[in-house]
Amino acid sequence: MTSTKIWTAGMVVIGDEILSGRTQDKNVAQLAKWLNVQGIRLAEVRVVSDDEAAIVEAVNTLRARNDYLFTTGGIGPTHDDITVDAISVALGVDVVVHPKAKAVLEAYYADKGGVTEARLRMARVPDGAELIENRMSGAPGIRRGNIFIMAGVPHIMAGMLDALTGTLEGGAPLISETLGCWTAESEVANLLGEVVKAYPDCQIGSYPFFREGRVGANFVIRCTDAEQLARCVGELSTKLDAAGYPVTPGGIALR
Amino acid sequence: MTSTKIWTAGMVVIGDEILSGRTQDKNVAQLAKWLNVQGIRLAEVRVVSDDEAAIVEAVNTLRARNDYLFTTGGIGPTHDDITVDAISVALGVDVVVHPKAKAVLEAYYADKGGVTEARLRMARVPDGAELIENRMSGAPGIRRGNIFIMAGVPHIMAGMLDALTGTLEGGAPLISETLGCWTAESEVANLLGEVVKAYPDCQIGSYPFFREGRVGANFVIRCTDAEQLARCVGELSTKLDAAGYPVTPGGIALR
Known part of the structure; x- marks a missing residue:
């Protein structure tokens, strides 16, 4: 087996x-699945919390040790939206108004009362950034180096991921x-341990x-190599069968 | 306002x-809500991933700077369940079989084929640990100092939290x-910014x-002091009303 680079992403x-339990995060699973398809592993x-020091620490640690870093949340117009400011501090760059983001907001809010001071906050980016298209609402996402600053609302985040599809280098x-x-x-x-080895x-x-009063398990086998995956799946099936537990290919549905 | 200690918890x-996107985490929100009631903030x-070095780093960082640390997942019987081993490494203590955990498993599996070597893995704890009752299935949770090692399956985690209710020191x-x-x-x-200040x-x-083609927002005000909370809510209501946006007490339901 040739050694190949594994591309990784961190996420903040x-x-x-999320930390108060008020909102159930859905972006971790959403980003993870999208990254799998790009050949990038969510590591x-x-x-x-909405706290500058906490954001700076997490961003600087994870961007240094992963190929990519994604953040979600905190890019709206209100006082608790401090993501752009905190990431600019983390990078040691100024916050600037991006002219194209301003134009996008002006067009989006043209028939909604115009771009107020609060709305203009959503055109602010770390100096040197480019924009990620927001196909769902006004304010765009932001890319600065290997950092991707995304919306927290899941369907807006989904649209931004869609705009990035195929643009990131990844592995198999x-x-x-x-x-x-x-x-x-x-x-x-x-038996599982033997196959893992x-x-x-x-x-x-x-x-x-647990379903219908019985216990069961689904075993998920993952690999970047189709041939090895097939051999591993074959051996695990054979061993489970031989142990008296016939397998259901594709897994047992839980609902 | 007297300065009062804010009790915090970290979670790993x-x-x-979770990182592959296969499973949607539900334990963050579940733990957060439970902690709120105990007077502890999820910080x-x-x-x-199921990786010793990653678990050790996260556990040692978060247990040092929070009053409590909760972990979820990785305490089952299979090869990828390495939480107890990794936390023992983080603490620099041996892994030992807890006699009471072994007895619990023997009772639970008495009519299910007995305690095999794999099942006995679930009686292993970091030396010096005590058990957290599992009211849903066999294997108990584990407490070692300020670390709480919980199941990953949400309803089993819920039962373990239930067993801990009222036993942890917290604030208001x-x-x-x-x-x-x-x-x-x-x-x-x-307007919001003024009230925050x-x-x-x-x-x-x-x-x-966004609902029924209109935009809206729910504002959640949180405080440990009921009187201050009431005054803040009153002022925000008055200001929103005066700005031409009458408020719906309790928030606008999203479904």
């Missing part, structure tokens, strides 16, 4: 509303297969569930 | 399934009120939404 979720996530996409089995995962833990380039996750 | 979510969250619970308003948040950003002990979050 910014917002008191770590931090959720921080991670592909996966799922096998379902009516077994307690503790019954097959040793035999296929070091595959990751195997074990996800137990 | 452990699991490749930061990290999501890390954070209380909150919500005001809804049919306005673009950018229309009232300055006048009430430094209250936090005000602004949560915009």
Whole structure:
């Protein structure tokens, strides 16, 4: 097996509303799935409050040790939207008004009362940044170097990801297969361990569930190499079968 | 206003399934809400993969700067469940079999094939730990000093939190009120900013939404002091009303 670079991304979720439990984050899963398709692995996530020092620490740590860093949240017009300011502090650059972002906001708010001072906040970017198209509402996302500053509202974030699709360098996409089995995962833990050892380039996750009064587990096998994935899936199937637990290819649906 | 200690917790979510996007995390919001009632603020969250070095770094950083640290995930019987081992490394203590955990598992699996080697993994704890009752299934949670090692399956995690209710020292619970308003948040950003400045002990979050073709926002005001909260809510209501945006007490429901 040739050694290939694994491209990674870090993510910083910014917002008191996540840490207070008021809002259920959906952007981690959304970004993770999108990154898989780009051949980039989501390596770590931090959720921080609307606090400059917390944002600066998380951004500077994760941007240094990943190829890409995504942030979500805190780019609206109100007092608690401090993401652009905090990232500018992290980078040691000024906050400037981006002329194109200002033009976008002027067009968007033309029939909605115009661009007020508060709305103009959404045209502010770290010096040196370019824009990410927002196909859903007015204020654009922001790219500065390897940092991608995205909206927190999931469907707006989705539109921004869509605008970025195919523009980021990545490796081979991670592909996966799922096998379902009516077994307690503790019954097959040793068997699983043997397959994990035999296929070091595959990751195997074990996800137990309870349904209709029975225990079962779905095993998800992930690899960037289709041939190795197929061999690993084959060996795991054979071993589970031999142990008396026939597999359901594709996994057992939970609803 | 007397200065009072703010009790904080950090959280480490452990699991490749969250970072791959396969599983939508629900434990952050669940823990956050439970902590609010205990008078403890969730200050930061990290999501890390099933990787010893990543878990050690996150656990050691967050346990040092928070009163409490909660982890979720990675305490099952399979090869990818390495939370107990990693936390023991972080603490510099041995992994030992907890006799009571072993007894609990023996009782739980008595009519399910007995305690196999794989199942016995779930009785392993960092030396010096005590157990957290699991009211939903066999394997207990683990407390070691200020670290709480919890299950990743949300309903099992919920049962463990239930067992801990009222046992942790905290401050005054954070209380909150919500005001809804049919306005673009950018229309009232300055007004909000004024109220934020006048009430430094209250936090005000602004949560915009789109519904039935109109834009609106819910404003959530949080404080540990009921009297200050009431005054802040009163002033914000008055100002919004005066600006031509009558408020809906309790917030505008989104569905």
